[in-house]
Amino acid sequence: MAKVITLPRLSDTMQEGVVARWLVSEGDKVKRGQVIAEIETDKATMEFESFEGGIVLALVAPEGETLHVGAPIAVFGKAGEDPQEALAAFESAGGAASDAASPSAPAPDAHGPSPEAATQAEAGGPPTQAPGGEAGETPTDRRIPASPLARKRAREYGLDLRAIPGSGPKGRVIVADVEAARAKGPVAQAAAPAATAGRFVDRPDTRIPLSQMRKAIARRMAESFRDIPHFYLSATIRMDRAAALRAEINAAHGAKVVSFNDLVLLAVARALEEHPRVNRSFAGDAIVEHGNIHVGVAVALDDGLVVPVVRYANQKRLTEIAAEVRDLGERARTRKLAPEEMTGSTITVSNLGMFGIDHFSAVINPGEGAILAVGAIRDVAVPDGAGGFTAAKEMTVTLACDHRAMDGADGAKFLATLRNLLEHPAAMLA
Template identity: 50%
Template sequence: AAELGYLKDIASDKVIGVPAVVLPQGGRVKASPLAKKIAAQSGVDLRLLQGSGPGGRIVRRDVEAAGTRGGAVPAVAAPAVAGPEFEDRPLSAIRAAIARRMPLAKAPVPHFYVTSEVAMDRAWELREELNALEGQPKISLNDLVVRACALALMAHPGVNASFQGETIRVWHRAHIGIAVALEDGLITPVLRDCQAKSLARIAVEGRDLAERARARKLRAPELSGATFSISNLGMFDVTEFSAIINPPEGAILAVGAVRRVPVVDEAGLGVGRRLALTLSCDHRVMDGAMGARFLQDVKRLLEEPLRLLV
């Protein structure tokens, strides 16, 4: 006997048992020419009928029977979903380390955030000019940000500082951690003494650190000792975001994508390149005004980029 589906006849408020639909393999409907004609005239969908003719063929009486049921649609069994609903993946060593560190970073450290928009038109042009020079290292936008932060940290030592419980330790050298995304997590190699490095040297050493980080060839001392960090998600077209401070550092700068946006200046309406920078600060180390002054200097250096070459 055919398996039954169950539908309610709205006119009689009765539940009617009807054959459940099983479509022929390949999706073709076997029906007699007369059955097809009657179905077309009466608006019956042949795909929803169970044939009673030879080999399951739909014949006239099947279509007429469907018509007497008021065009009721037989119930169609939902296809079964194969495979498990989820999988549990073990933590990689890097992900496990992040899982241990982040609660210690976010919960005890009172974060506050300041954001500024930077006009990057002149910095963009300078970078293109430098990268057109033969025999010189290629400069990335992140290299410009690192150089600007190194100079600003020397001008605002209170940002280049760490909370030590009973004291605040102010660092005299800028060791900048540069976040590098890996498939299984995030790693932050440290570019040391950035305050003493030229833009070209920052570009060369920063690229070397990033390449060795992706190849898992960093040495342990290259992963510790940062006094400040930079996290850049601009390559993922992220407009802006807030990063989590990595203690004992007192701040971290989040760098978004450089965007082309409408701008209004003395010349009227035009298109300019803009970059959002968000500084996350440890409120135990500094107040809002100190963080804002530091970010203001970073903005000024990027908008007057020749200063980065001095």
């Protein structure tokens, strides 16, 4: 009998997902292990390898539609079999038929396709869409041949599909066309509403559908603020020697191989060695003091953020941390991180200094006991001890702590050590 393929659980926190793109069509012959779709989860967009072989009898899930884990997305079988019979049996069994067809444990390769491959896959895919169109579309929009992903991007950017020339088969608008129209500026923007009385223009609100990543951020941050009693400690650190050391290292390598954030990460890891109470998390009926030091690095994306993890950070050299952070950041921005690279951190560092933010307070990631918010390095005048002033570089950091797992003195001692390490950074290279 034909088998129902269900939406798999591709990460520990995944509760729902979206078929971002089908890579097969109805009637195709699929082998076990073949990549059949790209699935957008709460952490990344990942390739989904089929656990079954056979003929694609039906693609049940439209591209772009949010589904719960375990929901049917396709039916595989032999030529001539009726997919509706398999779906009916699946429903009557309460979903039990999906267990063999789509296990939830294995996580496939998270290395998504290149932009060129994505464009080719989209251009060659069937021009299907969810019945009745998407929220925010007009009937005219639904008559325009466009891929589901192109429609989604056009809505997000506020672009009028009718004004975008399509380069796909038979003039179909694909996501590359939408991105190109956006890059051109206001030419392809949806027509602005007519001016109301006087000099004011009434512009409508835009309802932006939540991506899986945005949903996960909303859920986890609300959980954190609801359940974790935060307290905050701030410290101002002289960064003159750190700046000089960084300049010396980069000059020796002939390139910018080390950032200030890399120095902060190393200092955080070394400070945690001396203050293991800050390397704790609350676990209901116990406090977990983590034996290893794994530092999460917050990386901003266009539609959210992810936190890849530098594992065993206290056991690595500065240049090792710098190379690893650079690699993780690049792959985070291209959505090529594996789920396991974004789990297991025991503390997180969030840096907004590059945006000119002097200081801020961050929200603790559930499962951790602290997060360090790093501000910009500022040129300031400080007393020179002789009645005058001298130029200096200063940086403010703010540590958010879970009061269930540690107390104020624990965080204060940690910050004192962190300050000393960054104000005398050569000691960390010994």
